[in-house]
Amino acid sequence: MTGMRQAVDGSVEGVETRTRAAVRVSGLVKTYPPVRARRRAAAVPAVRASDGVTLEVRPGEIFGLLGPNGAGKSTLVRQLTGLLRPDEGGIEVLGHDLVRHPRRAARLLAYLAQESSALDELTVALAAETTGRLRGLDLPAARRARDEVLDELDLGPLADRPLKRLSGGERRLACVAAALVGERPLLVLDEPTTGMDPYARRAVWAAVDRRRAEHGATVVLVTHNVIEAETVLDRVAVIDRGRVIACDTPGGLKATVGDEVRLELVWRDAAPLDVPEVAALHGTAAVSGRRWTLRLAPEAAREAVSLVTGGPAFAALDDFRLATPSLEDVYVALGGRAEGADGAEGLVKA
Ligand SMILES: Nc1ncnc2c1ncn2[C@@H]1O[C@H](COP(=O)(O)OP(=O)(O)OP(=O)(O)O)[C@@H](O)[C@H]1O
Secondary structure (H helix, E strand, C coil), X not given: CHHHHHHHCCCCCCHHHHHHCCEEEEEEEEEECCECCCCCCCCECCEEEEEEEEEEECCCCEEEEXXXXXXXXXXXXXXXXXXXXXXXXXXXXXXXECCCCHHXXXXXXXXXXXXXXXXXXXEHHHHHHHHHHHCCCCHHHHHHHHHHHHHHCCCHHXXXXXXXXXXXXXXXXXXXXXXXXXXXXXEEEECCCCCCCHHHHHHHHHHHHHHHHHHCCEEEEEECCHHHHHHHCCEEEEEECCEEEEEECHHHHHHCCCCCEEEEXXXXXXXXXXXXXXXXXXXXXXXXXXXXEEEECHHHHHHHXXXXXXXXXXXXXXXXXXXXXXXXXXXXXXCCEEEEECCEEEEECC
16 A cells, blocks of 8 residues: 555655556756857857756657747757757656667657658668567568558558658658558657658558557647647657646646637628727737637627627628637737737747
């Protein structure tokens, strides 16, 4: 009983403690050193990219890292994967201390970096097969795993093409395929679906989920796409300026913004600011081109809808949408700023 309690409060290095968290990060600090000015390049100040990050990922969880550009997500995952040494703090993956033993990461996890050109010269099939071999599979097993993953991600028609001759989305999909070969208990994926069409995205999420369901894999995922994040993630840590500013389930995070709803108005052309009620809404709207986004209490949102659909403003209105809070609203409530880009919702730094 005592042993259990010790394991639960995380104070003892016991078996229970080891298995309770798949990943445990504590007090992680990483500062990139300053770079002095040269003749053509300006000086770069020191950047504290991890500023005391503490978090735990449970076994079998799909855990997301969400945050604006430059928040420190990639820096965090590069430390998690043993590629970057923290200045301070601890990293434990499946009971292994990766600060002391960074090389063990290769046996414990598969890492898909944000950008990689390492496989560019290989064909899609050979990239998957080689990764399998590097992860200790014998040749027949590597070929079996290769065929399975190419089939799973619908990459068969591209199997014999070198990665460097593929489109951006296709290349990304081939890199995901290679990362998934050779079953690692932890998958660390840095923006895996960037540049992919909806079919490819869906295939990737299904493949990731299958590894969790059938092999109990744990997944740490960096993403900008909050809509995608809401459907895929069990829990999410919101990172900003090297810190975890919130960590919960998507539902739990959304509950923190209360019952606010989001009203989006899209005007045909310019908004009719000569209509006094529209001019009044303008003051509280986040304006992005023809699109206005307002965050309102339900009653105020109803009033605003009847105002823009019932009066003279209606002729100028192209579309409107009422939505319950999204992770993006949570992010905004936490002090960030949201911005839609090319129809996809993303996060940008305030
Ligand atoms: N090699 C480096 N040298 C110096 N500063 C760096 C280096 N890599 C990243 N940084 C800085 O560290 C901070 C965190 O960067 P990081 O790449 O971890 O952010 P990120 O959250 O992954 O961003 P993005 O969403 O744009 O990929 C940024 O301010 C960035 O400019």
